[in-house]
Structures are given as C-alpha cells and as structure tokens.
Amino acid sequence: xxxxxxxxxxxxxSWRRKLTPAQEAEWRAWLAKHPQALADWQAEAALNRALDQxxxxxxxxxxxxxxxxxxGRETAAASRRPRSPWLAWLGWxxxxxxxxxxAFVPIVLGASLLSYHQVLAIQRAQxxxxxxxxxxxxxxxxxxxxxxxxxxxxxxxxxxxxxxxLERLNGLSPRSPVDSFRELLAMNPGERKQSLAGRxxxxxxxxxxxxxxxxxxxxNQRELRLKGTELYFWxxxxxxxxxxKRPPLPAxxxxxxxxxxxxxxxxxDEFSPSKQQxxxxxxxxxxxxxxxxTGPPPLPPASSAQQAKLDRGILxxxxxxxxxxxxxxxxxxxxxxxxxEEQQEACxxxxxxxxxxxxxxxxxxxxxxxADRGKAISCFEKFASLxxxxxxxxxxxxxxxxxxxxDKRQNWRDxxxxxxxxxxxxxxxxxxxxxPEWSLRPRPAPHN
Amino acid sequence: xxxxxxxxxxxxxRVKQGDGAAFAExxxxxxxxILNLVYRMLHDxxxxxxxxxxxxxxxxxxxxxxxxSAKFSTWLFTIARNLALNELRRRSRHPSESxxxxxxxxxxxxxxxxxxxxxxxxxxxxxxxELEEKIERALAELPENxxxxxxxxxxxxxxxxxxxxxxxxxxxxxxxxxxxGRETLKYKLKPYLRAGLWTDS
Numbered sequence: 001x002x003x004x005x006x007x008x009x010x011x012x013x014s015w016r017r018k019l020t021p022a023q024e025a026e027w028r029a030w031l032a033k034h035p036q037a038l039a040d041w042q043a044e045a046a047l048n049r050a051l052d053q054x055x056x057x058x059x060x061x062x063x064x065x066x067x068x069x070x071x072g073r074e075t076a077a078a079s080r081r082p083r084s085p086w087l088a089w090l091g092w093x094x095x096x097x098x099x100x101x102x103a104f105v106p107i108v109l110g111a112s113l114l115s116y117h118q119v120l121a122i123q124r125a126q127x128x129x130x131x132x133x134x135x136x137x138x139x140x141x142x143x144x145x146x147x148x149x150x151x152x153x154x155x156x157x158x159x160x161x162x163x164x165x166l167e168r169l170n171g172l173s174p175r176s177p178v179d180s181f182r183e184l185l186a187m188n189p190g191e192r193k194q195s196l197a198g199r200x201x202x203x204x205x206x207x208x209x210x211x212x213x214x215x216x217x218x219x220n221q222r223e224l225r226l227k228g229t230e231l232y233f234w235x236x237x238x239x240x241x242x243x244x245k246r247p248p249l250p251a252x253x254x255x256x257x258x259x260x261x262x263x264x265x266x267x268x269d270e271f272s273p274s275k276q277q278x279x280x281x282x283x284x285x286x287x288x289x290x291x292x293x294t295g296p297p298p299l300p301p302a303s304s305a306q307q308a309k310l311d312r313g314i315l316x317x318x319x320x321x322x323x324x325x326x327x328x329x330x331x332x333x334x335x336x337x338x339x340x341e342e343q344q345e346a347c348x349x350x351x352x353x354x355x356x357x358x359x360x361x362x363x364x365x366x367x368x369x370x371a372d373r374g375k376a377i378s379c380f381e382k383f384a385s386l387x388x389x390x391x392x393x394x395x396x397x398x399x400x401x402x403x404x405x406x407d408k409r410q411n412w413r414d415x416x417x418x419x420x421x422x423x424x425x426x427x428x429x430x431x432x433x434x435x436p437e438w439s440l441r442p443r444p445a446p447h448n
Numbered sequence: 449x450x451x452x453x454x455x456x457x458x459x460x461x462r463v464k465q466g467d468g469a470a471f472a473e474x475x476x477x478x479x480x481x482i483l484n485l486v487y488r489m490l491h492d493x494x495x496x497x498x499x500x501x502x503x504x505x506x507x508x509x510x511x512x513x514x515x516x517s518a519k520f521s522t523w524l525f526t527i528a529r530n531l532a533l534n535e536l537r538r539r540s541r542h543p544s545e546s547x548x549x550x551x552x553x554x555x556x557x558x559x560x561x562x563x564x565x566x567x568x569x570x571x572x573x574x575x576x577x578e579l580e581e582k583i584e585r586a587l588a589e590l591p592e593n594x595x596x597x598x599x600x601x602x603x604x605x606x607x608x609x610x611x612x613x614x615x616x617x618x619x620x621x622x623x624x625x626x627x628x629g630r631e632t633l634k635y636k637l638k639p640y641l642r643a644g645l646w647t648d649s
Contacts, residue, residue, distance in 0.1 A: 012608075012623065015601050015626060015630070016601055016602070016604075016607075016608075017604060043634050043638075043641050044630075044634075046641035047630060047633055047634055047637065047641060050579070050583050050637065050640070050641065051583070051598070051602055052602070053579075053580070054484075054580065054583060054584070054587075055580060056480055056483075056484055057480075057483045057484050057486075057487035057488075057493065057496060058493060059479060059480055059483050059497075060497065063475070063479050063483075063497070063500075063501070064472055064475045064476050064479065066501055067472075067475050067479075067501050067504045067505065068468065068471070068472055068475070070501060070505050071468075071471070071504075071505055071508045074505065074508075074509070122502055122505060126498065126501075323493045323494050323497070324494075324497075326494060327494040327497070327498070330494075
C-alpha cells in the first residue's frame with residue numbers, strides 16, 4: 001500500500017467525486033512514475049464505479065405531495081389546538097441563573113414526550129390518509145362480500161349444465177343425448193322433423209325450442225354449454241354410485257371427456273361416503289363439482305356511475321407501487337387497533353369531506369370481527385388486483401351471492417374450501433375463447 | 449440578501465417565512481438522496497418512505513430554528529440519520545413490529561425491487577442486477593457508521609467536514625470510517641472488482 005501524500009490526496013478526492021480530465025491527466029502522470037500503486041488505484045476506481053451504479057431507492061411519484069399534505073395537516077391541526085397556558089409560561093425567562101440547570105432534566109423529559117406525541121400524531125395522520133386512499137375502492141363491494149371473495153369468485157364461472165336439455169332429450173339416443181342434440185343442431189328443418197317424428201308433439205316442440213335457443217348463441221358459447229352439459233351427464237350418475245359399483249364408461253365417451261371424468265371422480269372418492277351423501281343433496285355442490293373450469297367472459301362496459309367510480313378508484317390503486325399498496329392496507333388494518341379516542345384524533349387530521357367519505361367505509365368494517373376484518377382487507381387486495389372483466393364478473397357473482405340463503409352460502413363456502421384445488425381441465429376439454437358478443441343474462445341463483 | 453446565500457439556505461429563509469413553494473422545492477431537491485440513505489439504513493422500502501417523509505416534516509417543523517450559518521444539506525442529513533437511528537433502536541426493542549417483515553417464502557427475494565431506469569439489454573440487466581445485489585449486501589453488512597459515511601461521501605453536496613458533522617465525529621475519524629468501510633467492501637467484492645464488471649456505462 002502506498003503512503004505517499006499525493007496518493008492519499010487523489011484517493012480521498014476520488015472517494016467523493018470523479019476527477020476532471022486535467023486532474024486525470026495529472027494523476028496518470030503520477031501513476032506512471034509509481035506503477036506499484038496502479039493495482040490499488042484500479043481497485044479504488046472499480047469500487048467508485050460500483051458505488052456510482054447503486055440504484056436509487058424506489059421513490060413514489062407523489063412523494064412531495066404527500067409531504068406537503070402531511071405538513072398542511074400538521075399546520076391545520078396546530079391552528080385548531082388551543083394554545084396551552086404552559087407554553088406561554090415557557091416564554092417567561094426567570095432571572096435565577098441556577099434555574100435553567102435544574103430545569104434541564106424536566107425540559108429534556110418534556111421535549112422527549114412532546115416529540116413522542118408528535119411522532120404519534122404523524123403516524124395517526126398517515127393512518128387517516130390511508131383510510132381515504134382505500135375508502136373509494138373498498139366501499140364497493142361491501143366487506144361482507146370481500147370476506148367471501150374466493151367463494152364468490154367461482155360462483156358464476158361458467159354456464160351451468162343444461163339439465164332441462166337432458167330431460168327433454170331423455171331416451172332420444174342410447175349414447176349421449178348431447179351427441180344427438182349436436183346432430184339435431186347440424187340438421188336442416190326437414191331432417192329434424194323426420195328425426196323427431198316418433199316423439200310426442202309436445203316433446204318435439206320443446207326440443208325445437210331448445211334448438212332455437214342454442215342457435216341463438218354464438219358458436220363458442222354454444223360449445224361451452226354443450227360440453228358442460230355432457231360432463232354433467234356422465235359425471236352426475238357416477239358420483240351417485242359407490243366407486244366399487246360403478247360401471248365402466250362406454251367406449252364411445254370421447255377420451256378428453258373420459259379423462260376429465262376420471263380425474264373428477266378420483267377427487268370425489270376422497271370424500272367419505274357420508275360427506276358424499278351430504279354433498280349430493282346440495283345442487284350447488286353438484287354444480288360446483290361438475291362445472292367446467294374457464295376464465296371469466298368479457299362483459300359489457302359498466303353502466304352504473306357507482307361502478308365507473310369504482311373502476312376509476314381501482315385504476316388509481318393499481319397505479320400505486322406494490323410497496324405503497326401494502327403500506328396502505330397495513331395502515332388500514334392498524335387503524336382498527338387504535339382506541340376510539342386515537343381514531344378520532346387521526347380523523348381530525350382530515351378535512352370534513354374526507355372524514356365523511358371514510359366514515360361510511362369505517363362503519364362497514366367496524367362491524368366485522370378482527371379476523372373477518374383482516375380477511376376482508378386481504379381479499380380487498382385480491383379484488384383490487386383483478387382485471388376489469390374479472391372484477392365485473394365478480395360483482396355480478398356478488399349480486400347472485402346476496403340472493404342466496406345463508407345456509408346455501410355456508411355450503412358453498414365449505415365446498416370452495418374443500419375443492420379449492422380442482423383438477424385442471426385436460427387440453428381437449430378446455431373451454432373455447434368467449435366471443436365478443438358474450439353477455440350474461442340474468443339467471444337464478446345456483447341453489448335454485 | 450438572500451441572493452448571496454447558498455440556494456438551499458435562501459429557500460430555507462423563505463420556508464421560515466411560511467413559503468410552501470420553497471419547501472416543496474427543497475423536498476424535490478433532496479427527496480431521492482434522503483430516501484436512498486434511509487433505505488440503506490433500514491432495508492425496508494415502506495418504512496424508509498415513511499421515515500423520509502417524516503424527515504421533511506421535521507425539517508418544516510424546525511424551520512424556525514434553522515440558522516443560515518449551518519449548511520442546509522448537513523442539517524438535513526443529520527436529521528435523517530438521527531431519525532433512522534431512532535427507528536433502528538425502536539426496532540431492536542420491538543422486533544416484531546416491522547410491517548414488512550420478511551416472509552419465509554420470500555427469503556430468496558432481494559430486499560427491494562428497483563425500477564430499472566437503465567436501457568440495457570436483458571443479459572446485461574441480469575448481470576447488473578446480480579452485481580447490484582452483491583454490493584447492496586456488502587454495504588448492508590458494514591457497521592452503520594461506516595456505511596453512512598461511505599454513502600454520504602458519494603453525495604456531491606457534502607464535504608468531509610460536513611460528513612463529520614452529520615456523523616458527529618472528527619474529520620480524521622470520518623476519513624478513517626470511510627477508509628475502513630471501503631477496505632471491507634473491496635475485500636468482499638474483490639472478484640467482481642478485479643473482473644472489471646463495473647464499467648462507466
């Protein structure tokens with residue numbers, strides 16, 4: 001290591017800033033005369049470059065605005081606070097020279113206490129700001145809906161199996177009635193009439209009505225509905241039969257459907273016979289177990305102003321960095337751990353309109369248990385991360401959820417908990433992409 | 449009069465008179481260096497951001513005490529360091545209260561996800577990411593005063609005397625802290641420094 005003063009000088013200089021070209025030239029000349037220092041210099045220079053390339057910490061774009069808001073709130077809060085008489089007293093300066101010395105300890109203690117309270121006040125103000133940030137997007141859907149996020153999300157995922165169709169086609173074909181219906185769909189009116197000639201006029205008209213219904217659907221939606229119905233047709237009776245007594249599937253069942261049925265039955269057989277019996281009395285459970293697994297369909301644009309407001313709020317939320325989102329939700333949770341007085345103090349740092357805005361949200365969350373509140377806030381994050389279509393689908397499902405009686409909701413929750421990991425559909429049975437014209441028509445709740 | 453002052457001091461005089469725009473200008477000027485320092489002291493992005501905000505709130509609150517004889521950046525970094533040290537002490541007393549405690553499933557994740565502002569190709573980005581992680585880790589392992597000294601040293605605004613004021617030690621002790629910290633970094637990063645992986649990109 002070199003101990004030359006020139007070396008020390010340039011090294012210390014380089015720790016702080018880059019050398020100018022002139023300094024560099026001077027330094028190079030020195031190094032040429034002292035080659036033993038070259039290796040040390042190279043290491044120093046490399047470390048300088050490494051330190052220069054350290055990335056900046058992620059800075060929110062609204063950092064300055066947040067600071068200015070915090071300062072503004074503090075100024076407003078200070079102006080609202082009545083001036084304490086002892087503050088005025090502090091302005092009085094005693095003429096006793098020894099007094100400052102003995103007053104030192106209580107002053108330090110007092111200052112520490114004051115700082116502590118100021119830090120608390122800032123933290124409460126930050127909590128209150130988080131409430132404002134979250135209240136727009138957390139107010140819709142309600143916390144009760146959010147606590148059931150997983151259950152609702154899978155509630156209306158696909159069109160249900162068309163059981164009515166299966167009933168009308170009963171006995172039409174010894175094979176799959178869905179196959180026969182596909183054939184009918186492919187026929188012209190004359191061929192259909194001939195094919196249905198042997199059936200009662202009422203049955204004929206019912207089947208023709210079904211054909212018209214399916215013809216009115218887009219091709220992908222029609223196929224999805226038929227596949228779901230076919231799966232139900234094979235699966236439902238087998239779920240009703242003990243594993244040891246199940247007949248083998250007929251050879252004409254397509255391999256993709258067969259594979260799907262087998263994997264579902266494998267999962268089904270893991271339930272105890274008593275649990276199976278209980279689930280079989282629950283239409284929603286059967287539907288849940290036999291429905292196809294697909295993504296949500298794109299929905300038409302939201303019409304309600306409330307939903308449009310929610311969409312705007314969610315977009316703003318999604319634009320926040322993940323760390324900021326986590327911070328806001330963590331603060332939101334912490335707010336409920338404050339005493340009512342502390343909560344009031346935090347809310348006092350907000351403007352009147354902001355207070356009114358968050359009071360509605362707070363009222364909804366306050367009624368939940370601590371555990372449910374924690375769950376609702378966690379689910380809020382999941383909800384807020386959904387895409388637009390998924391979110392609208394969720395809100396539609398939430399409407400269905402509200403119509404369900406409490407016992408059916410509980411059943412559905414239990415089911416979702418138990419079936420959370422359904423086997424994925426094999427490639428052949430995957431639902432086709434939804435056409436742009438897809439729209440959900442109002443349907444009865446799944447328990448009906 | 450204020451035109452003869454350094455720009456920050458002139459702004460602070462305006463802040464003392466209640467000028468919010470001057471304060472916002474100071475925040476804009478120093479938010480990134482303060483956040484960088486605090487983040488590398490706390491290793492928690494969320495808490496660092498909160499604390500950096502508090503630093504500026506503290507500056508505003510104490511503006512009436514600011515004397516133009518003191519350099520603003522020295523005063524600011526001193527506040528930032530003191531608040532960060534308080535937070536570290538608080539953490540050591542209440543270790544469970546950290547909001548963003550590392551979860552076991554994230555153990556292999558870097559402490560912070562950084563926005564990549566450099567236009568480099570994916571393999572270079574990967575390499576840079578790895579190198580950044582190495583130096584971040586090596587820095588994090590330094591004693592606090594050495595780390596802070598080195599970080600402050602890279603701030604253009606601060607002279608060694610001013611760094612010494614922020615750290616509350618003598619000039620020679622400050623240089624010694626920087627020297628020892630850098631020696632440790634060079635030792636830990638030796639293979640990477642020798643390989644010339646850091647270039648003036």
